[in-house]
Amino acid sequence: MKIKHFISTLILILLATVYSCNVKKFIPEGEFLYKGADLKVNTESQINELDQVEEELEGLLRPEPNSKIFGMYVGLWAHYKGTQEKPGFINRFLNKKIGEEPVYFSQVDPSRTEDLILNRLENRGFFYSTTDSEVLRKGKFASVDYTAEISTPYTLTEVVVERDSMEIDKEIIAMMQETKLDSGSRFALNTLNAERARIDSTLKEKGYYNFNSDFLIFEADTNISDSLRLFKLYLRLKKNVPPNGIIPYKIDxxxxxxxxxxxxxxxxxxxxxxxxxxxxxxxxxxxxxxxxxxxxxxxxxxxxxxxxxxxxxxxxxxxxxxxxxxxxxxxxxxxxxxxxxxxxxxxxMTKRSVRAELLAVSKSNNFAGPALNLVYRNRNLFKGGETLNLTGRIGYEFQIAGGEDRKGLTSLELGLNADLIFPRVIFFVPIKEKFSYSVPKTKMGVGVEYLSRGGLYNLNSVSTNYGYFWNANQFAYHEINPISLSVVNLSKTSPEFDKILDDNPFLKRSFEQNFIAGINYTFNYNKLNDRFRTHGYFLGVGLDFAGNTLSLVDKAIGKDDGKFLGLEYAQYGKADLDLRYHLNIDKKQTIATRLFAGVGVPFGNSSSLPYVKQYFSGGPNSVRAFRIRSIGPGTYRPENFDVNSFFDQSGDIRLEANIEYRFPIVSLLKGALFMDAGNIWLMNENEALPGGKFTKTWWNELAVGTGVGLRVDIQFFVIRFDLATPVRIPYLEEGERWGNTFDIGSKTWRKENLIFNFAIGYPF
Structure with a gap:
């Protein structure tokens, strides 16, 4: 009975909706609403690629009628309601967002459309075709039926180049060896225009500076056979071509x-x-x-x-x-x-510049505070295009809304980096680069950083790198650093933090490996930025290897202590894959997706990745329904989410998938609906983190969240606000991981399940 009642109610709602969207009463007297057109194609003989011809002809049926949703003119109804006298706020809003101007039959010109169809058929080689149309009126609506009688097309027998003694004629004859105008092909005007453009482009590559495709003319001879409908094509230069247009130029x-x-x-x-x-x-x-x-x-x-x-x-x-x-x-x-x-x-450009950035930082792990970046740039330092960048950073953060256990936790960060970029390849022996699109650049960098996690530990690091980066073309980017060194020193640890390390040997090992020497490579192929492209995609690959050369040296000299200059070095291999696909529904609506997979394998003298190289998940550019570093590893969850748990949520393997629908709201304000899924795992078993090792049932351990977002999109600058909630929590018992009570009225539920993210730029 309940099901029948539900179905009856649903039918009534649908009938009410259909009635409310009825637009017949709004159509002015003497007008007919245009419902569109149909095209029927008849042929004299079998035609290759007829479906393509029909599709092209159907594209000429103009104008487009008003759109329908489930058979209803929703957009047209919104227009009529929003333009009536005293429409009200809701009707005005609906008209602005989804309203469509009515398309009346008075705007349709069937004879003009017939001419367009006939012209397109002739351009395709279907000479002597005919067209017809019939107007159908019913009530307040009208449509048009078109008929096209397509004749047998003319096909090509041969192409003849009319020649003279000039050098350009020899060039054109040589180019016609690669022509797409094959014997037996159908006459097609667009193919002839493409052939002229190809010849024009090739001649310019050969030095014909003033040549123009308009200098060429194709003439068709259709008098070969009336019954077989064949034609011969003649290519020649037009008369009165300027003399400087048909001679090559050289640079003096x-x-x-x-x-x-x-x-x-x-x-x-x-x-x-x-x-x-x-x-x-x-x-x-x-x-x-x-x-x-x-x-x-x-x-x-x-x-x-x-x-x-x-x-x-x-x-x-x-x-x-x-x-x-x-x-x-x-x-x-x-x-x-x-x-x-x-x-x-x-x-x-200006030789020297200084930029200061004052930031207010808010992180999803409840850290917030001010930061200051200072950047000094000196261009053309040694009169060879070199660029020196000096960057200083100071940031102070304190944790808010974290409960009694987290009160008073602060973080102080200081950093100084120097980069020297040479717009050429700098190597131990001279190298003549062979890249024509852009020149590889050499980058030498050194940096020092100091991090004080209030009362817990200090982390000091020094890094240096030497490498090259370049664009192979407008889409592909490469970066390789053959030398990448960093030294990390953990000092002034508190008893609480010492206990964390003692309870977790893997974490302790990751902090002990304080020397990282390796090589890394990055490749990006990006076709996301063109908004006129329906399908945009991005491929990112990252490779990072460390400790292998030092290990070989140790073996060669008979050492096995895993140290270099008294410092224990890390040994690992790491690979990342980042795939993104954007479906641009139109210029303002996009469905964006991303799939990320990363794995790091410790080996040799290392049982885990260095802490600074480990993966973490959650936060504004990851699974947004969980705070940063709060997911995983695997199904592990600390007994208490206090300050100590912050250090455990990292691992060796990361899998993540995201989907987001982006749409306009008003002016610069955009909206988004999204869903994220992912987790991180350990490569090896860790007794301190039960459930953290990667298993064959990894898909049953994914964290899933969903939410909505607002974006202030100011051309190339985007301010992003995302509000998300988890729908699958991996650390709960199996059978209890899916679901969410969605108790919006509960303060406790909101505090634990509504995660607010603020960021600059789109997440992917």
Missing amino acids: TINVFPNYSIDEDGESLDTTFYDNKNFIQGNLVFKPKLLNDYILIQDEQRYNPTLSKLSSNRLSTIGNYKFVNLRYEELATNDSLGHLKASFYLSP
Whole structure:
């Protein structure tokens, strides 16, 4: 009986909804609401790829009718209700968000659509086709039925290039060896236009600076056979083509202005001649020998737009110039060859800059406090495009809303980093880079950090690295650090923290490995940033190995104490995989997904990863329904979530998946609905963390959370607020992990189950 009552109620609600969305009463007198059009295609003979032709023709049926949801004109109804006299706030809001302007039959021109269909068929080679249309009216609605009678298409027999004695004719004939205009192919105007564009692009690569695709013309001869519908294609240059458009150009002079300003007179500046290029500058700003390596064009070389573009890109990647402009100037020409002067105008950025950032930090582990970042930058330090970055940081945090056990816990962080970046490869032996898109950069860095976790311990670290990074193309990024060293020193530990380490030998070992020497590599392939792309994706790969070289040295000299210069070194291998996929429904709506998998394997003299290399989960860029470092390992949960539990929630394996629907609300304010899942595990068994080891039933140990978010999206700057709650808690008993009481009225429930995250930028 209850089920029948529910079904009856549901039917009544649906009927009421349908009635409320009835738009017939709003349609003005004398107008008909346009319901769309149907297209019927008839053919004289069998046609290849007919489905593609039909799809293309259906795309010409304009305008698009109003959309329906479950057979109802919801958007149109919202428009009518929101534009009536005294519509009210709700109707105005619905009209603004989902309202659609009505599409009436008076806006439809069937004869115009017939002409478009016929024109498209002729462009596809279906000459002598016919079209027809019929208007159907019923009540206050109207639609159109179109019919297309498609004739047998014309097919190609051969392509003939009308030639002369000029060099360009020989070039075109050679290019036609790779043409897509095959014998037997159907006449298609877009294919002919693509072929002209291909020839134009190839000729420019061969030096034809002034050539244009409009100089070429295809002529079709259809008088071969009336019954078989064949045609022969002739390709030739148009008449009255300008003489400078059909001769190749070579570069005679290359001028480079390394310190260009519109206020300076280039003729009064000193000129340095190097590698057949003129480097024109007043005082020495950039060493010509170093700047020359970025320029791929050479004198006596034919004009090449690809090399020109790549030269400009390479100069831009130095990081020293605000604007890079390459201009060509035509010089004297003769009957067979043109001459060009190339000039690079390079406008430098400000040499020195200082930036201060005052931050208010709030973390999901209840730490909050101020932080100050100071950044000093010196560009073109040694007149070779080098950049020196000095970064200082001071941060103070205190823990709030953590209960009696957490009161008074503070954190002081001090840091100083120095990076020196060379826009070229610096190696022990000279290396001539072969990357045309951008130049690899060499980075040398050193840093010191001090962390005082109030009353528990001090952590001092010194690190240095030497490596290279570069963009292989506009999507692919590589970074490799052959030398990566860090020394971590744990000092001034409190009795409470000593007890934590004594109770957890694995954690203690991770802090004892205070020397990390290794190599790491990062690869990113990013196609997420193009909002006009329906499918965006990102692939990130990270590899990190440490201690292997030192271990080999130890074995070679007969040592086995696992120490270097008296410091115990870590030995491990670590790999990360980050996959992201964005489905852009339109310019404003996106379904974003991410899958992350990471594993670290300790071996040799190490039984666990160093603490600073371990994974953790939870927080604003992870599983947002759990506080940072509060998930795992596995199904383990400390007896008390006090200050001590903070150190245990890290591990060797991390799996995580996220999905998020992003949508607009008003103006710069965006909304999101999301769900996250993940956990971390240990590679080896740890008696102090029962349930923490990775098992074959790992999927039964995932933490799952869901929530809503608000984002202030100011172009390239996003302020993010996320509110999440757990729906699956892995440390509960099996059978009790799914579910949530959702007792919003309970203060205790809200405190334990509503997690607020504040962050800058999107999580993935």
